[in-house]
Amino acid sequence: MACVAAFAAVYSIEYYTAGDHGGTFIFNVALDAGCGSFKSIEYFFFAVLGVFCGISGSFFNFVQNRLNTFRAKHMNRSHLVRIAELVAIAAATSAVAVFFPM
Secondary structure, three states: OHHHHHHHHHHHHHHHOOOOOOOOOOOOOOOOOOOOOOOHHHHHHHHHHHHHHHHHHHHHHHHHHHHHHHHHHHOOOOHHHHHHHHHHHHHHHHHHHHHOOO
């Protein structure tokens, strides 16, 4: 929904400014003969990035699976434990948002 609203906003600005990009966009993409060509060394870095992201994604799935197994065994005992878990997660999220703002 937000994507549609953003697209509508940019499109309406473009319509009312008659295509003048004088402040709507701050970048320009040049489509010339060299566009899309990579050096051979760049493919190596793309591969390294792919391997790193694949391993980190696999590790995230492993940790998430272990965390869910732990929660299913130990956190489902009473409503008080569930509420304590909820408060702890909310407090940690709030602390990160306060001490490490974007």
